[in-house]
Amino acid sequence: STSFDLVRNFRPTQVLHEDTQTRTLYLLGRMAPCAQDGHPAVASLGDSSEAAAILKLSKTPFSADAYVSQPSDNERPTAETSRSAALGHIIHAKLVDRNDAYHWLDGWLGDRTGPAGGDSAGVVAPQRSPDVRLELIWPATALHIAKYAFPPRRMISETPELYRSCVLPFIRSLPTSRLQWVYNILDGRSEQDRLLFRAPTTTADGPGFVILPDSKWDGVNMNSLYLLALVEPRDIGSLRDLTADHLPLLRRLRAAFVEVLAKYYPEVAPHELRVFVHYQPSYYHLHIHAAHIKYEAAGVMAGQAHLLGTVIDNLATICPDYYQRCTLEYALAENHPLYEHLKGSLD
Ligand code: M7G
Structure with missing residues (x-):
């Protein structure tokens, strides 16, 4: 018997758990002792009996x-x-x-x-x-590089004053070419075969939007389902710009995600979807994330993700200009170009 028998003799009967984030698969199976393995734990089983076994498979890291x-x-x-x-x-x-x-x-x-x-x-x-x-x-800018290098980060408490004096000038300094991919989708130049929903801008219903799979989703695995909604208006940069005037848009968006699930992904129930916006986002054109509840990567963490339901509630029941008045906290990388703008104003 070889060590390979330890795997070859495993007869899988059931998938116990599949974790698409960590690329791990847990299998339940049965296994008979290998002929000469003399394994103390299985010695008592005798040659012909088999026992339950669990096999965990994880993909190995890249050798960078x-x-x-x-x-x-x-x-x-x-x-x-x-x-x-x-x-x-x-x-x-x-x-x-x-x-x-x-x-x-x-x-x-x-x-x-x-x-x-x-x-x-x-x-x-x-x-x-x-x-x-x-x-x-390609080509990658300093903002792209800051996003993917994992430098030290610190929590920022962004008051409305800090937003106006430092963050807004930073947002305005960004070239609109950064949003070209968004405009390509809205204007029908890219990813059109992937569109799942399109609500046009009308006088009765207000601003339009589209919903499509986020590029970080493989489009296959429902446990990591990740959808993205992009709004038509080009003047809503982020959460900071939302007011009670946007409530009809936000509510229609929420309903549209449910429609998309029913039509294209019926195996995912509406209560299995986490719908949120990021602050700070990487792109200052309002977009809403909708991910499967099992998707638990960094982007759903407190301090970056703001649940759409809470946003709607804050605007509808607390204050129409909630997001112009509140302090927003988030983690920011020290090599992020925004950090340069904020540095002088932090304690
Ligand atoms: P974000 O909150 O601005 O930043 O989200 P994050 O990337 O830090 O989460 C932008 C979202 O748009 C992300 O979820 C991206 O995966 C997604 N995304 C980015 N680009 C460039 C594209 C694209 O070209 N197509 C699609 N479909 N999604 C994109």
């Missing part, structure tokens, strides 16, 4: 070195060596979609020296589902 290795000093980087250094173990990639600077690809990992190896140009996609999902941001 393989993706950033540089050619040594005396080795002049040729087009070929720099290409292989950059690609790591990715042997093939296929563009799924793109919007402005954002590109989404399916990728396949493998051994470059193996049969599927070599330059990806001309190599057909392996006959299996992709191993990795790639997102390429």
